Amino acid sequence: MSETTDAPPVSQTSQLYDNLRNAILTLDIAPGERISERGLEARFHASRTPVRAALSRLEREGLILHEGRSWTVTPIDLDEIASLAELRGVLEPAAARLAVRRASDEQLAEVRSHLDSLRPTPDQQAGIRMGSTFHLDLAALGGNRFITDAIADALTRLERTRWIEVRTPEARDAAWQEHSAIIDAMRAGDGDRAAELLAAHVAGTNDRLLAWIAQERRRLRGAGMAIVGDTER
Numbered sequence: 679m680s681e682t683t684d685a686p687p688v689s690q691t692s693q694l695y696d697n698l699r700n701a702i703l704t705l706d707i708a709p710g711e712r713i714s715e716r717g718l719e720a721r722f723h724a725s726r727t728p729v730r731a732a733l734s735r736l737e738r739e740g741l742i743l744h745e746g747r748s749w750t751v752t753p754i755d756l757d758e759i760a761s762l763a764e765l766r767g768v769l770e771p772a773a774a775r776l777a778v779r780r781a782s783d784e785q786l787a788e789v790r791s792h793l794d795s796l797r798p799t800p801d802q803q804a805g806i807r808m809g810s811t812f813h814l815d816l817a818a819l820g821g822n823r824f825i826t827d828a829i830a831d832a833l834t835r836l837e838r839t840r841w842i843e844v845r846t847p848e849a850r851d852a853a854w855q856e857h858s859a860i861i862d863a864m865r866a867g868d869g870d871r872a873a874e875l876l877a878a879h880v881a882g883t884n885d886r887l888l889a890w891i892a893q894e895r896r897r898l899r900g901a902g903m904a905i906v907g908d909t910e911r
Contacts, residue, residue: 694724695732702741702751703837709754710904713742740835756888756907759839762832763884769829770813770880771873773820774860778869781819786865789815793857809840812857816864816876839887853883 698718701707718729733749736742743750777786793812810833817826833840856879863872891898895905 690724691728691731694718694722694728695735697722698732699736699739699741702736705838705903707751708902708904709751709838711751711902713749713751715749739831751904753904753906754839754891756891756905758907759836759888760884760907762836763880766829766832766880767877769825769832770817771877773817773822773825773829774864774872774876775869776820776822776825777816778864778867778872780821781864783865785819786861789819790861790865793854793861797854809853809857810837812861816860839891849886856882 698707707713715726715729715733718724718733719726722729733742733744737744737749741752743752789812792815796811813833814826814830817829820826856875860872860875860879863875891905898905
């Protein structure tokens with residue numbers, strides 16, 4: 679007779695993690711909001727063990743903080759956003775140069791085709807998917823998993839604010855145009871041009887984001903979002 683275990687099925691833990699992570703990234707659970715294990719058990723109809731496993735995983739991703747017996751969704755940290763932009767401004771152009779040297783024509787054409795398929799972006803979710811997919815595709819083509827992992831981690835930490843970046847159809851179209859110019863430079867074999875365009879895209883996106891938050895900071899705080907740090911760096 680086999681021994682019984684209190685460990686929940688892996689699928690249950692994964693599903694809870696996905697649901698909770700999505701609620702945080704889409705701001706359904708606001709930055710700075712306190713959450714409790716018991717409250718999450720009731721909200722997601724889950725037992726304590728998968729709740730704790732999901733919280734621990736989200737803590738490692740930097741999306742929540744553990745303070746004593748309570749948990750808090752990490753505030754939107756403007757200093758962190760600026761630092762991540764600096765990181766991406768170094769790593770993503772480097773990955774683009776590597777991709778021009780290492781990726782096949784077919785791989786670059788696949789990224790181009792994928793980008794074209796996401797051109798109609800009627801909503802914010804599609805806009806975020808377009809950005810994440812494009813930047814991760816390029817990072818992967820560079821062939822350096824450490825660079826790819828660092829870029830993926832940065833994009834995860836920025837995902838809540840990226841809802842702000844793609845808030846209008848005009849912003850989504852501008853992002854697509856910039857992505858399009860980058861992949862076209864790569865397909866032409868011009869790594870320096872692709873790196874230059876990518877660095878400008880990352881910096882411009884960051885500048886526009888911080889400017890908008892500075893303008894709307896009081897209203898966002900009034901809506902219950904915790905924002906820390908300085909927009910001037």
